[in-house]
Amino acid sequence: MAIFTPLSIGRSALLAHERAITTTGQNIANAETPGYRRQTTEFASQDQAQGFGVRVVAVEQAIDRFVEAQLLRQESRAAGAEVRRDVLDRVQQLFPVEGPSVGGALDAFFAAAQRVADRPEDLAVRGEFLARAEELAARVRALSDGLAREQRVVDDRLRGDVDDANVVVQRIASLNVSIVSAESSGQRANELRDQRDAALLELSEFVEVRATERENGSVDVELESSGMALVIGADVQELAVEVGGGGLDGSPVADVGVKLASGPVVTLPGNPGGRIGALLTLRDTDVADRSAELDTFALALRDGVNAVQTDPAARDLTGAVGLDLFSASGAADLSVELTDPRSVAAAIGTNPADNGNALALLDVAEAPQAGLSGATLGDYFAGLQAAAGNAARSAEDEAAVESAVKSSLEGRRDAVSGVSLEEEFTDLIRFQRGFQAAAQLINVSDRMLDELIGLVR
Amino acid sequence: MVGRVTQTTLVRDFLSHVQSLQSRTAEAQEHVQTQKRINQPSDDPGGTARVARLRSEDADLRALQETVGFGLSVLGAQDAVLGEADALLTRAREIAAQHANGLNTPGERQAAAAEITEIERALITLADTTVAGRHVFGGLATGSSPFVQFDDPGFDPNAAYTGTSEAFHVRTGRDGVTTRLTTSGDQVFGDAILALDVLRSNLEAGTVPTTEIDEIASAAEGLRLERASVGARSRTLTERGQEILRGIHTAREEIGEIEDIDLVEAIVDLQRLQSALEATLVSGQTLQQSIVDYVRL
Numbered sequence: 001m002a003i004f005t006p007l008s009i010g011r012s013a014l015l016a017h018e019r020a021i022t023t024t025g026q027n028i029a030n031a032e033t034p035g036y037r038r039q040t041t042e043f044a045s046q047d048q049a050q051g052f053g054v055r056v057v058a059v060e061q062a063i064d065r066f067v068e069a070q071l072l073r074q075e076s077r078a079a080g081a082e083v084r085r086d087v088l089d090r091v092q093q094l095f096p097v098e099g100p101s102v103g104g105a106l107d108a109f110f111a112a113a114q115r116v117a118d119r120p121e122d123l124a125v126r127g128e129f130l131a132r133a134e135e136l137a138a139r140v141r142a143l144s145d146g147l148a149r150e151q152r153v154v155d156d157r158l159r160g161d162v163d164d165a166n167v168v169v170q171r172i173a174s175l176n177v178s179i180v181s182a183e184s185s186g187q188r189a190n191e192l193r194d195q196r197d198a199a200l201l202e203l204s205e206f207v208e209v210r211a212t213e214r215e216n217g218s219v220d221v222e223l224e225s226s227g228m229a230l231v232i233g234a235d236v237q238e239l240a241v242e243v244g245g246g247g248l249d250g251s252p253v254a255d256v257g258v259k260l261a262s263g264p265v266v267t268l269p270g271n272p273g274g275r276i277g278a279l280l281t282l283r284d285t286d287v288a289d290r291s292a293e294l295d296t297f298a299l300a301l302r303d304g305v306n307a308v309q310t311d312p313a314a315r316d317l318t319g320a321v322g323l324d325l326f327s328a329s330g331a332a333d334l335s336v337e338l339t340d341p342r343s344v345a346a347a348i349g350t351n352p353a354d355n356g357n358a359l360a361l362l363d364v365a366e367a368p369q370a371g372l373s374g375a376t377l378g379d380y381f382a383g384l385q386a387a388a389g390n391a392a393r394s395a396e397d398e399a400a401v402e403s404a405v406k407s408s409l410e411g412r413r414d415a416v417s418g419v420s421l422e423e424e425f426t427d428l429i430r431f432q433r434g435f436q437a438a439a440q441l442i443n444v445s446d447r448m449l450d451e452l453i454g455l456v457r
Numbered sequence: 458m459v460g461r462v463t464q465t466t467l468v469r470d471f472l473s474h475v476q477s478l479q480s481r482t483a484e485a486q487e488h489v490q491t492q493k494r495i496n497q498p499s500d501d502p503g504g505t506a507r508v509a510r511l512r513s514e515d516a517d518l519r520a521l522q523e524t525v526g527f528g529l530s531v532l533g534a535q536d537a538v539l540g541e542a543d544a545l546l547t548r549a550r551e552i553a554a555q556h557a558n559g560l561n562t563p564g565e566r567q568a569a570a571a572e573i574t575e576i577e578r579a580l581i582t583l584a585d586t587t588v589a590g591r592h593v594f595g596g597l598a599t600g601s602s603p604f605v606q607f608d609d610p611g612f613d614p615n616a617a618y619t620g621t622s623e624a625f626h627v628r629t630g631r632d633g634v635t636t637r638l639t640t641s642g643d644q645v646f647g648d649a650i651l652a653l654d655v656l657r658s659n660l661e662a663g664t665v666p667t668t669e670i671d672e673i674a675s676a677a678e679g680l681r682l683e684r685a686s687v688g689a690r691s692r693t694l695t696e697r698g699q700e701i702l703r704g705i706h707t708a709r710e711e712i713g714e715i716e717d718i719d720l721v722e723a724i725v726d727l728q729r730l731q732s733a734l735e736a737t738l739v740s741g742q743t744l745q746q747s748i749v750d751y752v753r754l
Contacts, residue, residue, distance in 0.1 A: 092499055096497070097508070103509050110516075110517065111520040114520040114521070115523070117628060118523070351598070351623060353596050353621065354621075354623060354625075355627075359626065359628055363633060366632065378509070378510065379510065382505075382510055388498055389502035393499040393502060407469065411470070414461075415461040415463070418465045418466060419464070420461065420463045420464065422748045425752055
């Protein structure tokens with residue numbers, strides 16, 4: 001009946017405004033909830049056929065899909081750059097600028113050689129020379145050991161990150177199930193979607209992913225680099241760790257792959273990006289390369305010095321032919337073979353007071369080494385130190401840039417999806433007034449009905 | 458700035474500025490505390506490499522400095538010996554000249570022979586001078602004398618020196634520069650010993666000295682030439698020592714220029730950053746304002 005129309009209009013307004021206030025309340029309550037995107041109540045006016053009044057059509061989330069996708073990618077890059085900065089900073093600390101260093105030990109070794117050249121028959125001086133050689137070998141081994149340990153730390157972090165990533169993957173799949181069931185009634189499950197998008201962002205810290213939404217509301221997650229799926233609806237293909245090749249310390253490192261639904265683990269074909277990708281590169285390229293360069297240095301040192309020591313015309317204090325001073329298969333096992341000071345071959349010929357071979361050893365310090373592409377021993381090592389510094393510096397700069405870009409994208413997301421208390425409060429005022437007005441309308445309708453009924457009596 | 462600003466945006470921007478200032482302040486503090494620009498390679502990778510090379514050069518120059526000192530002491534000892542030897546030969550010449558006219562008595566000749574014997578012994582002893590146990594005219598070898606002593610049973614003036622004929626060199630500069638420190642004993646003293654011995658045996662036999670005078674004169678001339686060579690090498694070493702000192706000074710100066718901070722500049726930087734940090738923190742008060750303070754519903 002038409003007399004009830006104002007009443008029903010009032011009722012629809014009351015309900016709609018109450019719903020709007022509820023949404024505003026939800027926004028205010030979740031203003032600081034990470035990943036929460038503000039919601040707006042969409043009103044639609046009802047026409048005569050629908051009985052006039054207002055209806056809440058939907059509660060929409062304010063989302064900019066494009067910015068969200070960019071942010072997903074940027075999260076991977078920023079997380080990767082950050083871990084790269086941290087690890088490369090630790091690596092460069094292995095090449096200190098102050099205090100004991102390989103460079104200093106190398107200089108002391110050749111200074112001691114100069115003393116032998118001045119006093120070839122002095123056993124104390126020869127003993128000091130062997131001691132300096134030991135010190136140099138020890139520092140090289142320590143540096144090699146440091147690099148090996150750093151690589152192991154990176155590998156351990158990698159394994160930890162794979163486990164952590166899998167926890168997030170599982171969470172996404174279970175949220176998929178929840179969302180599908182919650183939305184089967186027709187209403188969007190905004191809060192669950194917020195949680196799932198937050199989980200996606202968390203996952204993208206570990207690896208670069210792309211997410212595709214299906215009709216039923218669930219999301220498929222794939223690795224950006226290889227297209228391999230991690231989440232397909234409710235099903236999960238976890239990241240897995242397999243035994244890989246040997247690391248610098250001899251123990252195997254982890255190969256990362258995806259455990260397919262059908263059973264086998266497929267090793268990731270490329271670099272998956274994010275922290276896991278960055279750790280893989282650090283472990284297998286940055287740290288491994290630095291270690292290989294140190295090995296090259298150790299072998300060049302061994303060869304340069306031993307060539308002089310074992311010169312066919314060279315003799316030690318006992319008149320015997322000179323033997324190798326250093327032995328090494330790499331930097332990790334560089335060691336001094338001679339222990340008797342008399343066995344240092346300082347002389348050319350049988351005169352024990354001769355210093356010809358000691359003078360030849362001094363030339364090694366400034367000689368271009370074939371194994372070092374023509375660099376001297378000292379310059380090559382200084383180059384290693386500078387390279388470690390350069391790598392750390394670039395990583396620092398890159399991390400700062402990626403972080404700034406991420407910040408800027410987060411700002412843009414907040415501009416669209418963030419809650420502004422000023423806005424919510426003014427909305428609260430609006431809807432409260434609307435509610436009051438609707439209540440008045442009901443009041444008026446009520447009195448109208450009273451009049452009507454009064455007429456009849 | 459984007460159109461819509463929310464609480465989250467304001468807080469995030471504020472925190473990011475504060476963190477950036479704190480990080481730069483920490484860096485500035487490190488510079489002031491260590492007084493060094495370079496505390497790790499990434500602070501200045503190129504500078505780090507240059508400093509490493511300069512430190513290496515400094516260490517090498519200091520090693521060379523020690524060698525130069527050693528060289529000068531050896532050459533100094535040789536110079537003293539050659540001076541004394543010259544005096545001995547001068548006396549021998551006088552004696553030879555005195556007996557050249559054949560007018561001396563046998564007794565006088567015997568006395569002269571005895572004196573020449575002493576001179577010969579003294580010369581050989583001088584030739585055997587050591588510095589820290591090393592024979593300066595015997596290739597700087599340690600151990601027993603490279604000269605056969607006059608009183609030894611096998612003494613032969615033609616072969617009094619049995620040591621090495623190799624010269625002893627030391628490294629006194631970068632790029633393979635060396636200095637010779639020794640001349641073989643027989644080259645320096647061989648002629649003198651022989652000439653003295655001939656004079657001695659002639660005087661003992663009663664023969665009148667004839668050619669011996671010229672022999673001794675020429676041997677003395679040889680010693681003087683050797684002394685001049687020692688002197689020249691000594692001067693070269695002294696100059697090299699000065700060069701090395703200058704090199705060390707230059708290297709250390711350059712290291713300082715690369716490594717050290719300008720303390721005043723660093724302190725001013727630190728103060729500037731601290732003020733900026735303070736100002737930023739104070740500005741954080743605006744974060745507390747919101748519509749909630751002003752609207753009563």
